[in-house]
Amino acid sequence: xxxxxxxxxxxxxxxxxxxxxxxxxxxxxxxxxxxxxxxxxxxxxxxxxxxxxxxxxxxxxxxxxxxxxxxxxxxxxxxxxxxxxxxxxxxxxxxxxxxxxxxxxxxxxxxxxxxxxxxxxxxxxxxxxxxxxxxxxxxxxxxxxxxxxxxxxxxxxxxxxxxxxxxxxxxxxxxxxxxxxx
Numbered sequence: 001x002x003x004x005x006x007x008x009x010x011x012x013x014x015x016x017x018x019x020x021x022x023x024x025x026x027x028x029x030x031x032x033x034x035x036x037x038x039x040x041x042x043x044x045x046x047x048x049x050x051x052x053x054x055x056x057x058x059x060x061x062x063x064x065x066x067x068x069x070x071x072x073x074x075x076x077x078x079x080x081x082x083x084x085x086x087x088x089x090x091x092x093x094x095x096x097x098x099x100x101x102x103x104x105x106x107x108x109x110x111x112x113x114x115x116x117x118x119x120x121x122x123x124x125x126x127x128x129x130x131x132x133x134x135x136x137x138x139x140x141x142x143x144x145x146x147x148x149x150x151x152x153x154x155x156x157x158x159x160x161x162x163x164x165x166x167x168x169x170x171x172x173x174x175x176x177x178x179x180x181x182x
């Protein structure tokens with residue numbers, strides 16, 4: 001919410017606008033949950049709030065083409081970085097989901113996946129990104145609908161580097177997302 005105030009002087013009134021809440025959004029105040037992979041939640045380190053764009057429509061006139069707001073939204077990809085646990089379950093769950101969607105061993109592209117909404121082996125899954133205030137209180141809920149993985153990152157092993165926890169990335173496509181105040 002913006003606060004407006006005016007001050008009048010001899011020659012002209014000055015309008016000053018400033019935000020009511022002057023706290024800035026922090027990049028580490030979030031929770032991410034993927035309904036299909038509940039254990040994955042604790043290993044997510046980074047996640048993006050994807051871009052959204054509205055296509056424009058051309059309206060042709062004899063003098064010029066005029067751009068008008070379109071009726072279709074396009075949503076960017078959801079990308080995240082996550083820690084790979086020692087048993088590689090976090091990585092394998094996404095790998096297995098993708099493997100069944102694109103099954104290279106047969107024409108059965110669903111494998112054991114089902115079209116039953118809410119099932120733990122559903123083809124798609126919903127997810128939530130909870131964006132928090134600086135006091136760690138939920139502020140916004142972003143709900144992603146019907147998402148599925150399209151990319152899982154590599155895992156690098158090395159005997160020459162110092163010992164670090166291994167991370168990987170995953171990319172998802174979804175139908176759309178919506179925001180709501182919590």
